[in-house]
Amino acid sequence: MSNNIEFATEDKLEYCFFPNASGCLQFRVKAPHDAHIALSPEAGEVDPMYEIFIGGWGNTKSIIRKNRTKPDVAEAPTPNILSGDEFRGFWIRWNNGQIGVGREGDFSPFLSWTDSERVNIEYVGVCTGWGSSGNWIIQPAAPGGGSSGGGGACGAQCWVASSGGAVPPSGFAGGEDNGESVYVVRANYNGALIPGKLVPSHGQAYVPWGGAENPVQEYEVLCDFPGQWLANSGGNIPANAVPGGQSEDGEPLYIGRTVHDGCLTIGKIQPSHGVLYIPYGGQELSFSDYEILCS
Incomplete structure (x- = not known):
């Protein structure tokens, strides 16, 4: 698709932010582990903010955390969910404090959490780190899903x-x-x-x-x-x-x-x-x- 956003992220844990207030993110990523996504009200790391780590801890589990603090609010075992050799597709949905993360082609999330606070998400950021770099294909925001x-x-x-x-x-x-x-x-x-x-x-x-x-x-x-x-x-x-x-x-x-x-x-x-x-x-x-x- 010609209006996809394609770029690479280095091994430096610095988010690249872009506007997305649609409540939905669809993307594909090629990385050996640690594909990180931030959901933020601003184009930067602020509080409140959510982070989603896919394929963290050596590509063994994925988590959601809030405000860059421990403990993580949700986690799921996801062995070998990422690949450094091929693109893997995912989606993220958020609405009124509810966050769901799923694989491309799946209807149900493999990771979800509900926050009692309603954070107005206006930007999405992506990055890689902990020894991992990545290539990303971000599809256009499509609230209709x-x-x-x-x-x-x-x-x-x-x-x-x-x-x-x-x-x-x-x-x-x-x-x-x-x-x-x-x-x-x-x-x-x-x-x-x-x-x-x-x-x-x-x-x-x-x-x-x-x-x-x-x-x-x-x-x-x-x-x-x-x-x-x-x-x-x-x-x-x-x-x-x-x-x-x-x-x-x-x-x-x-x-x-x-x-x-x-x-x-x-x-x-x-x-x-x-x-x-x-x-x-x-x-x-x-x-x-x-x-x-x-x-």
Whole structure:
């Protein structure tokens, strides 16, 4: 991809920072051990700040720590997770103090932690050290968490472009409307990328925005996804929640559903509002208790 960021880091434990407030980082790294990532509100090492060490301690374990202090807040055994001979891919997601770290192509994190403090992450830094240098490929920030046609960032969701009520093969059905399957979709609307529902017999999808149920002819369908729905409420988003888009202000949006008027309806979760919004009966309706789609 032509707009990837590619560079090398020396064996010196000095972070190279770049802006990323998307809540999601997708990258590939070639290093024998000790690939370090910082999540910071500024372009430097400050407090508060998070650090993620992948393949530390001789490429045997990975950790999350806060404010460069011990003890580490989370750790996992990850033997031989890095390689000095080939690139290995990873993703990191963060939202409202919840951090998840996973391998490229995996839906679930191998390392996660929740902080009661909500740190506003604006920059990401990377470095290598402890006898290791590295080569990095940083993919562009993509809060929606995927790309049309498969692959994609931050959990490898596969979003396939479609229109006119058509459902691509392996479309993910997450709801029901009068006995008809309803599918998880997202669509661009008024500067936002919004999760919503596809009712095939209607010949269109719907997204909630501006108090209304908004019909859209062109959309993307979530496909080939072995996810699960978990009971949730308010604006606390699990670390393994599936990012489904972003608001017009750049806030990550997530995929939720609830039963209303006898129908299981899919919509968007906006964490700052603390509710799920569904498109139904011409309106945008809000619910504080709902199910959220997770990997």
